Amino acid sequence: MSWFQKLKSGLSKSSTKIVSSISSVITKRKLDDEALEELEEALIAADLGPVTAAKLTASLAKSRFDKEVTDEEVRGALAEDIAIILDPVAKPLEIDRSKGPHVVLVVGVNGSGKTTTIGKMAQHYSAQGLKVMLAAGDTFRAAAVEQLKIWGDRTGCKVVARETGADAAGLAYDAIESARAEGADLLLIDTAGRLHNKKDLMAELEKVVRVIAKLDASAPHNTLLVLDATVGQNAHSQVETFQSIVNVSGLVVTKLDGTAKGGVLVALAEKFGLPVHAIGVGETADDLKPFEADAYAKSLMGLAD
Amino acid sequence: MFDSLTSRLGSVFEGLKRRGALKEADVKEAMREVRLALLEADVALPVVKSFIKTVTDKAVGAEVLKSVTPGQQVVKIVNDALVEMLGSENTGLNLLGEPPVAIMMVGLQGSGKTTSTAKIAKRLTEKERKKVMMASLDVARPAAQEQLAVLGEQVEVKTLPIVPGQQPVDIAKRAMQAARLGGFDVVMLDTAGRLHIDDSLMDEVAAVKAAAGPSETILVADAMTGQDAVTVADSFHKRIGLSGIMLTRIDGDARGGAALSMRQVTDCPIKFLGTGEKMDELEEFHADRIAGRILGMGDVVSLVEKAAETIEQEEAEALAKKMQKGEFDLDDMAKQLKQMRKMGGMEGLMGMLPGVGKMKQQMAGANIDDKMILRQEAIISSMTKKERQNPKVIHASRKKRIAAGSGTSVQDVNKLLKQHLMMSKMMKKVSKLGKKGFMRSLGNMMPPNMMPPGGMR
Ligand SMILES: Nc1nc2c(ncn2[C@@H]2O[C@H](COP(=O)(O)OP(=O)(O)OP(=O)(O)O)[C@@H](O)[C@H]2O)c(=O)[nH]1
Ligand SMILES: Nc1nc2c(ncn2[C@@H]2O[C@H](COP(=O)(O)OP(=O)(O)OP(=O)(O)O)[C@@H](O)[C@H]2O)c(=O)[nH]1
Ligand SMILES: [Mg+2]
Ligand SMILES: [Mg+2]
Numbered sequence: 001m002s003w004f005q006k007l008k009s010g011l012s013k014s015s016t017k018i019v020s021s022i023s024s025v026i027t028k029r030k031l032d033d034e035a036l037e038e039l040e041e042a043l044i045a046a047d048l049g050p051v052t053a054a055k056l057t058a059s060l061a062k063s064r065f066d067k068e069v070t071d072e073e074v075r076g077a078l079a080e081d082i083a084i085i086l087d088p089v090a091k092p093l094e095i096d097r098s099k100g101p102h103v104v105l106v107v108g109v110n111g112s113g114k115t116t117t118i119g120k121m122a123q124h125y126s127a128q129g130l131k132v133m134l135a136a137g138d139t140f141r142a143a144a145v146e147q148l149k150i151w152g153d154r155t156g157c158k159v160v161a162r163e164t165g166a167d168a169a170g171l172a173y174d175a176i177e178s179a180r181a182e183g184a185d186l187l188l189i190d191t192a193g194r195l196h197n198k199k200d201l202m203a204e205l206e207k208v209v210r211v212i213a214k215l216d217a218s219a220p221h222n223t224l225l226v227l228d229a230t231v232g233q234n235a236h237s238q239v240e241t242f243q244s245i246v247n248v249s250g251l252v253v254t255k256l257d258g259t260a261k262g263g264v265l266v267a268l269a270e271k272f273g274l275p276v277h278a279i280g281v282g283e284t285a286d287d288l289k290p291f292e293a294d295a296y297a298k299s300l301m302g303l304a305d
Numbered sequence: 306m307f308d309s310l311t312s313r314l315g316s317v318f319e320g321l322k323r324r325g326a327l328k329e330a331d332v333k334e335a336m337r338e339v340r341l342a343l344l345e346a347d348v349a350l351p352v353v354k355s356f357i358k359t360v361t362d363k364a365v366g367a368e369v370l371k372s373v374t375p376g377q378q379v380v381k382i383v384n385d386a387l388v389e390m391l392g393s394e395n396t397g398l399n400l401l402g403e404p405p406v407a408i409m410m411v412g413l414q415g416s417g418k419t420t421s422t423a424k425i426a427k428r429l430t431e432k433e434r435k436k437v438m439m440a441s442l443d444v445a446r447p448a449a450q451e452q453l454a455v456l457g458e459q460v461e462v463k464t465l466p467i468v469p470g471q472q473p474v475d476i477a478k479r480a481m482q483a484a485r486l487g488g489f490d491v492v493m494l495d496t497a498g499r500l501h502i503d504d505s506l507m508d509e510v511a512a513v514k515a516a517a518g519p520s521e522t523i524l525v526a527d528a529m530t531g532q533d534a535v536t537v538a539d540s541f542h543k544r545i546g547l548s549g550i551m552l553t554r555i556d557g558d559a560r561g562g563a564a565l566s567m568r569q570v571t572d573c574p575i576k577f578l579g580t581g582e583k584m585d586e587l588e589e590f591h592a593d594r595i596a597g598r599i600l601g602m603g604d605v606v607s608l609v610e611k612a613a614e615t616i617e618q619e620e621a622e623a624l625a626k627k628m629q630k631g632e633f634d635l636d637d638m639a640k641q642l643k644q645m646r647k648m649g650g651m652e653g654l655m656g657m658l659p660g661v662g663k664m665k666q667q668m669a670g671a672n673i674d675d676k677m678i679l680r681q682e683a684i685i686s687s688m689t690k691k692e693r694q695n696p697k698v699i700h701a702s703r704k705k706r707i708a709a710g711s712g713t714s715v716q717d718v719n720k721l722l723k724q725h726l727m728m729s730k731m732m733k734k735v736s737k738l739g740k741k742g743f744m745r746s747l748g749n750m751m752p753p754n755m756m757p758p759g760g761m762r
Contacts, residue, residue, distance in 0.1 A: 041350055047531040050344045110554060110582065111415030111527070119447075141582070142459070143452035150447035164455075193582075195557040230413065232347030232531025234559035255414060258500045260533035283414070283445065 031069050036061050039074065046300060047263035049233055052270070056081055072303075079301040085266055086293035091275040093222060093250065095125060101133070101179040101187040103212060103219040105172075107205060107242055108226035110193030113254030113280055115144065117226050118188045119151030120280065120288035126155055130185040135175035136161035137168050137208065138192040148190055154285060158182065168192065168204065169211040176215045189220070196241035209246050222249045224277065229255045229262035236264070239272055253291070254280030261300055325368075327375060332364045335379050346599045348562030349535040352569045360386045384596050391565060391592035396574045398425075399520045399548065400435070400491060405484035407477075407492045407519035411510055411545065413537060414498030417553035417579055418525045419449065422495040423456035424579065424587040430462055435490040440465035440480035442473040442513060443497035453495055460584050463489075473497070473509055477517045494519065501540035511545050523549045523576065526563060534563035535570045542571040553579030556586070564595050633729040635693040639685040641728075642678050680713055684721050687711040696722055 036057050043053035060077055095102045104121075106114045115138065122132050134152050136159055138144035145161045152159035160175040172189055179187040191208065194201035212219050225248040227235055242248050253262050256279045265276065276291040336357050343353045360383055369378045400406050408425065410418045422439055429435040439457055441464070443449035450467045457464035465480045477494060484492045494517060499506035514522060524538060524547050541547055550567050555578045568575055575590040685693065687710035692699050699707070704718045711718075 044344055045350045045532050047533070050341055109529070109557070111417060113415060141452075142455035143448040146448035146451050147446070154447075195554065197558040198556075228415065228527075228529075230527065230531060230533050230537075231529050232559070232562070233345055234347070234529040234557065237558055255500075258413065258533070259502060259536050260531065264531065 030066055031061070031064050031074070032066060036065075039078075043078075043263070046261050047232055049264060049267050052267040056266075075301040075303055079297040079303055082266055082300060083293045083297035085269050086276075086297060089269045089273060089276050090291050090293040090296075091250075091277065092290050093224075093277040095130060095186055096221065097130065097185045099216075099218070099221055101176070101184040102221050103176060103179075103187045103189065103216065104222045104224060105189045105191065105209065105212070105220040105246070106224050106226060107191050107246060107248070108193060109195050109228075109238060112193065112226045112228040112231075113252075114138075114193065114226045115147055115151065115190050116283065117224075117252050117254060117278075117280055117288065118148065118190050119155060120285055121188055121278075122151060122155040122157045123285035124288055125186050126157060131183065132157045132186045132188065133175070133179045133182065133184040134159045135172060135187060135189040137171055137175075137190045139164055139166045139168050139171060140192040144190075144192065151285075158184075169208045172208050173211050173215060176212060176219070196238050196245075202241070202245050205246055223247060224250050224252050225274075226252045226254060227262065227265075229253050229258065230260040231262070231264065233264060235262075235268060236271070239268055239274065243272065243274070248274060250275040250277045252276070252278050252280065257281040257287070263300065265296075327364050327367050327369060327378065329365045331375065332361055332379070335364070335376075336361055339379075339383055342600060343562060343565075346560035346562035346601060347529075347531050347534070347566075348599065349532050349566035349570075351535065352566045355569070356386065356390065356565075359390075380600070384593075384600060387565070387596040387599060388592045391568055391595055392574050396549070396576060397589075398429075398576065400429075400433075402520050404488075404490045405438070405481060405492045406490065407481065407494055407517040408521040408523065409494040409496065409514060409517060409519040410523050410525055410551075411496050411541060411547075412498060412525040413500065413527075414446075416498065416525045416527050417551075418498065419443070419452050419456065419495050420582065421523075421525050421551055421553060421577070421579055421587070422453065422493045423460050423462070424584055425577065426457075426462040426491075426493045427460035427584050428587055429491055430460070436488065437491045437493060438463045438465060438480065438484050438487070438489045439493040439495065440476060441467075441495045442476050443495060444471075444473060444476075445497040449495075449497065456584070463487075474512050474516050477513045481517055492517070501537050501544070507540075507544050514545050521548045521576075522546060523551050524567070524571075524573070525551045525553060526567060528552050528555045528561045528563060528578075529557060529559040530563040532566075534566040538567035539570045542573065547571055547573045549573050549576040551575070551577045551579065552590075555588075556580045560601055561595055561598050565599060633725075635685050635688065635696055635725055638725050638728060639682055639693075642682050642685075680711070680717065681721050681724075683711040684708075684713055684718055696725060 039060070040053045040057040043056060044050055048056070056078060059081060060074070064074075064077070093104070106118055108114050118134060122134060125132050132155070134148055134157050136145040136148045138148070139162060142164070145164060149159050149161065151157075160171070160178050162171050162174070168191065175187060175189060189208075189212075191205060192201075194205065196202065209220065209223070223246050225239060225242050227238065231238070239248065239251070251265075251268070251274050253265060253276060256262060268274070269276070278288050279291050279296075281287045281289055339360065340353055340357055343356065344350070348356070363386060364379055364382045367378065367382060369375050398408065410422050412418050419441070426437045426439050430437050439453055439462055441450040441453040443453075454464045454467065465476070465483060468476070468479070471479070473496070480492050480494065483489075494513070496510055496513065497506070499510065501507065522545060524541050526534065526537065530537070538547075538550070550564075550571065550573050552561065552564050552575060555561065564575055567573075575595075578588045578590055578595075580586040580588050684707060687707045688699070692703065692707075699718075699722065701715075704715045708715045708718050
């Protein structure tokens with residue numbers, strides 16, 4: 001299956017709900033208040049959030065209220081509106097080989113898919129001919145280091161690690177030094193999952209960033225926040241806090257191969273404007289794909305690309 | 306972003322006469338706010354709809370109690386319905402049957418299964434004195450079996466030795482066999498994360514279930530889950546049959562509407578809450594606390610109930626008015642302290658808010674306890690009227706006198722004055738926000754950093 005098919009087959013399952021609810025409401029009938037309300041609800045059911053759903057519906061109403069519309073038209077129009085919002089944030093991650101190494105710090109709440117995303121990125125950038133190294137910065141969770149080491153083996157990338165319980169900032173420091181010594185182009189630093197409302201854990205992360213900056217004032221060159229697509233409105237709080245504390249530069253959305261579509265992304269794009277660099281659509285090394293606004297919006301609305 | 310439901314409903318009912326029964330039109334309007342609050346809390350839409358219908362039926366015609374506003378009355382009705390729907394009965398694990406009894410943990414990738422497996426194993430071992438073995442059936446995720454083995458060492462629970470290459474159904478059989486031979490009471494089976502739409506992996510977990518015949522099959526789900534919670538829970542339940550739900554990461558600041566969605570769609574009890582990454586961070590489910598959290602206001606309801614019992618409405622209103630003007634002298638502070646004490650003291654007040662455990666720690670750190678409240682009352686009562694109305698005049702010699710009079714130290718007096726200053730600053734902020742109401746200001750009276758996330762704002 002191509003990634004798009006994979007995404008679509010996942011999406012189409014969740015979208016069936018949206019689609020069937022929209023179809024049942026709108027097939028050749030007037031776009032009246034009742035129809036709009038149900039449309040709004042379909043968007044809410046996709047995690048766009050009540051506010052964004054209301055806004056999108058209202059803008060649709062402006063152009064088509066009381067007109068005879070078909071299901072297809074409504075879906076198309078909504079997908080277009082969503083794509084317009086998402087288009088500016090659909091930007092791949094640019095790696096600058098001259099940084100020697102380009103340092104990417106990967107952060108996020110527990111279990112969102114950080115370590116796996118690093119494995120996938122290692123695969124992707126190695127395949128492009130970059131020399132990639134990994135840093136096992138999750139020195140807390142049981143077997144987190146072993147997990148990253150396996151990803152290192154799978155992708156043929158060297159992993160800098162210390163024992164569990166070691167200082168994460170110190171490890172990051174070591175990793176940059178050895179990446180320099182080895183002439184790596186890209187260093188991907190894993191971190192322990194942490195909930196953004198935990199002050200002490202966030203302070204620890206801040207320290208990691210501070211220590212990295214000591215070696216290279218321009219590093220980390222990217223700080224990626226990994227979001228799980230099943231997340232609901234709490235994503236707002238995650239992005240806000242991580243951004244304010246470690247200056248997140250972009251997002252990766254994982255687990256889009258499920259039925260959850262991470263519709264909250266639409267609201268996040270409007271509110272924070274952070275680039276969405278990539279999406280995760282499975283558990284293997286090849287399951288990292290670029291984020292494409294049009295395709296995402298269309299599949300969100302159950303339309304073929 | 307999340308305004309508390311109470312204040313929202315307050316504005317819906319503004320201008321409404323206090324007494325009498327709730328009218329249909331007003332309830333309908335109030336329900337619009339309730340709907341929004343639930344959606345913002347990630348309760349799934351179909352569940353929101355059926356809930357609103359139930360509550361509307363209950364609320365229309367309900368009498369508004371004396372000394373409670375219609376808004377508060379509605380919150381109470383909504384809250385009670387929510388608690389009922391969440392299931393107030395506290396069901397433990399079913400360990401009946403011939404040992405070894407199996408408990409199987411299932412769920413999406415990364416939801417917290419492995420961590421929760423070890424937490425429950427620890428609890429069964431230590432609290433219920435069971436002989437427990439854990440086995441990881443996760444052959445998919447890198448180092449998953451090692452993860453459980455490490456946790457087993459941490460919590461001192463035996464794990465089934467790893468046999469590389471063995472498949473989940475065979476591992477499950479081997480675990481049951483080993484447990485039978487070793488005289489174990491319970492076998493905890495940790496399974497790999499899987500998507501509910503992944504047919505082959507769902508077949509696999511069904512086969513494991515058939516092989517192990519667990520007495521509990523627990524869906525482990527993240528408290529941050531959005532609308533998809535219904536789909537996930539429904540699919541797992543239909544495909545393999547669940548007996549309970551465990552909600553993890555309740556230590557975050559998500560409103561946790563997924564709890565209601567999953568409970569509603571599966572009719573399975575929520576058995577445990579995961580409250581952190583550490584092995585003892587496991588709690589039993591309390592419907593009232595989760596209800597308050599979903600509504601985004603702590604357990605305002607019982608606060609309202611208690612307040613209605615103990616606080617003279619007029620006094621509170623007079624105080625609220627003064628605060629609005631930004632006036633707050635030591636007399637007012639004494640009144641506040643007294644009311645706090647009447648409402649069960651700090652401990653009682655804290656007990657009604659979410660995130661209690663952590664707050665208690667912070668409280669202990671800040672040395673705020675009921676004795677302190679009493680001491681502070683004593684200090685204030687040793688002041689002259691002039692001093693109470695204008696604390697600025699209290700200089701060194703007066704401080705000595707006050708300390709002696711109240712049996713405290715000058716340091717204590719200083720502390721009190723500092724706290725008063727802090728409180729009056731906060732009062733000014735409250736009054737700037739322009740929302741009235743005693744509850745709000747009371748919430749804001751707590752020292753900074755002590756308010757729980759999404760608490761009584
Ligand atoms: N289906 C699917 N599963 C994924 C995806 N990305 C990660 N996962 C799975 O999600 C689970 C958690 O992934 P990890 O990479 O360990 O997550 P993490 O953020 O590093 O977790 P912590 O370090 O514990 O906070 C694993 O079972 C992964 O295989 C994805 O895009 N799709
Ligand atoms: N804050 C917090 N973190 C938790 C809680 N439960 C689990 N975690 C963390 O969530 C992450 C994932 O937990 P795991 O137990 O590995 O999740 P899993 O469901 O076994 O993951 P897979 O096997 O990959 O599907 C880890 O970082 C855990 O420490 C909880 O209640 N609170
Ligand atoms: Mg990790
Ligand atoms: Mg696991």
